[in-house]
Amino acid sequence: MVDLPDPMAEIRAGFFVECDDLLENLTDALTMPGFALPGSEAVHSAFRAVHSIKGGAAAFGLNAVVAFAHEVENCLGLLRDGQARFAPGFTDHLMRAADHLGDLVDAARQGLIPPEGGHKLLAGMQPCAPASGAPATDAPPAAAWLVSMVPGHTFYATGNEPLHLLNALTELGEATVVCDTTALPTLEDMDPETGFLRWQIAFGAAVDEAALREVFAFVEDICALNIARQTPDGRADHPIPANAHRDPLVMPAAPSGDAASVRVDLARIDRMMNLVGEMVIGQSMLTQALARSGLARHSALTLAVENLGAMTAEVQEAVITLRSQSVKPLFQRMARILREASQALGKPAAMVFLGENTEVDRSIIERLADPLTHMIRNAVDHGLETPAERRAAGKSECGTITLSAAHRSGRIVIELSDDGKGIQRDKVRKVAVQKGLIGADDTLTNDEMDMLLFRPGFSTNVAVSAMSGRGVGMDVVKAALLALGGRISLHSDPGQGCRFTLSLPLTMAVLDGLVVRAGGQTLVVPLAAVLETAAVSGAAMRDHVDGKKLIRLRGQHVSSCDLAKTLGFACAAPPGGRAIAVLISDEDDRRVALIVDEVLDQRQVVIKSLGRNCGQVPGVAAATILGDGRVALILDPGALFRLASHEIRAASPSAPSAVRLAG
């Protein structure tokens, strides 16, 4: 028996996905310049987002969300209509309210108890001057109105019901509603999916214009609308063109603001990606077979296959971009982390985004959140000075954290910079000596000194603060990035600030690899771990130390590991006694030279998980499929180190045999 998916659960899931978009719109609107101006597009947009969240949440009985959204909506409503003035810090409060709304939605999504704190936020959002002393100048006195409403095709197609609007209107005050049926064709000619009725609503008593317009808030662009003041003789005076330029019955399908998009299950994209990967392999097998067939290079068949190859590569690229998303939601999350951190530490700071529309594979974005969060907290805690210090240094009291994203040579580069005090190298040195990371007399270049920050167990902050310094440091950030196939570097100008540069692959689905041969097998070494390759002769191999063979590379001795032997492959001696050393480093910057027979190629390979069918395999992170259709293993440098050192200690039975594999 197959469990049928619960249709309600699907709708619910859809609502939460929509909420994410709406919350993004809301944050966008709140950060738009001119947001606080009454009637600005930004405030309208924010209002609509909150209103939609409220509406959806009400349908699912998410009372905590509804109640809070309602308060925020009221507040935005006052702002939109210019009916109240707010204190200058009001936008910050709204921002935090938006964060809280996001938390409430998240809690509802996971079925958790809604977080507290809403009341405190709301208290900060009360208008400081209701109606701002001179309401009459802005808001014209409420008067009698004549409304004409002509719903178009889209109005009905999107599930609206004129009756609800009419009911809402008549609740505002006593009104006379006249339905105009003159446009109604005969039954034979009638298109049943189009509306032909028009309504005239005349309000007898004075009604507030804002309230009137709010009724139409969701249909104003799909319904021809005319709101005019009534003259004493009952006729419309200077009509206010709500959207008078539109043809009443022919409405555009949808407002052009958001580009058309489809939600697709990730599993389907992955399946497609798999198949396209197979197609690429099939294509390269075809090319190889053709090359062996002895056909002329310019024969029609060869050219056709080449052409197909180019197209296949393009299809693969296109499929990879399907998984891509803009980094904007991630950046917005980081802006929130900054708000919280700067509030908690009393260091005002603003965030600047650059290139937030850059697209990256979704799985990378997900795994960047934790390292970035940590780095931003660090930047506020250790990087930025206190307002007093900043003033003394001639800087503005409010610090600036810049988060930028850009595509650069097939990778994504994310930079996080602050305008704080920079790295205090003398302090770093002292701590490093104290913790035994360096000797007291060691001379280090500035770069080497800065890189000490990434060493395990390093933390310069004397007092462990609530924000950073939870026993995890930049070494954890570095390890997380390495696991993603990324690199991190750091540049610091004392007194000017500090900049971290993160370089990441565009997708987790492909990897830059060095294709090598050892023990008759083809293997892939992740290029991110490779420092250099060099030809070695037997003479360069030195004596054993602790069972390790040492090798001399660029004037330094490095321990070496015979890859074929370490992996347990039959090792035939390489022809002519020559071998290649591939120098790799792991996340702790330990180095080892892998001795291989040949280096074949450097290229991007498609990563295939071994997980489900094979479980964990020692020394191996994943697999890929080569041009000839065979499987080649992708090595895991970290696990290789452990294997190599285990091999050396193999004599002692107590040596741990557990091997961790990067996932």
Add this chain to the structure above:
Amino acid sequence: MAFPATSYQPPAPDQTAEFLAFLVRGESFCIPITSVREIRTWSDPTPLPLSQPALRGVINLRGVVLPILDLGLVLGLADAGQVPRPVVVVVDDGARLAGLMVDRVINILALPLGSLEPPPAVLAPGAARLQALALHDGQFLRILDPAALLPDRIGELQ
């Protein structure tokens, strides 16, 4: 496996089930046909590091990395030397896929469920991997349990 009360009916003794019969090291075994995904000709697998001999390596099954088990070694049968052209039976135990290397496939048998007997508690080679025994044409057939052959055990093979 739990069946909803309404759809489950105990098998009638005269109901039949189909089994794939094949030769391993010259001995015949069966496996329920419902667990067989496909049968492939041999292609040299890529060996995995530090694995036991029974795990021959992995092959590419249309984009999926498929482990290949030497069924003769898994069952602890005497090595009769490399078969010239072995065959891979791709089995699915509901959670994972693996390829079983066998000498050759014999045929598909329909056996009455009533003729199946639980495996004896004898310490014959590979007895733990058996699901049932059946008498067919005066001959005992050994029916393998796919779940007892597959991946959970692959960790043990390393």
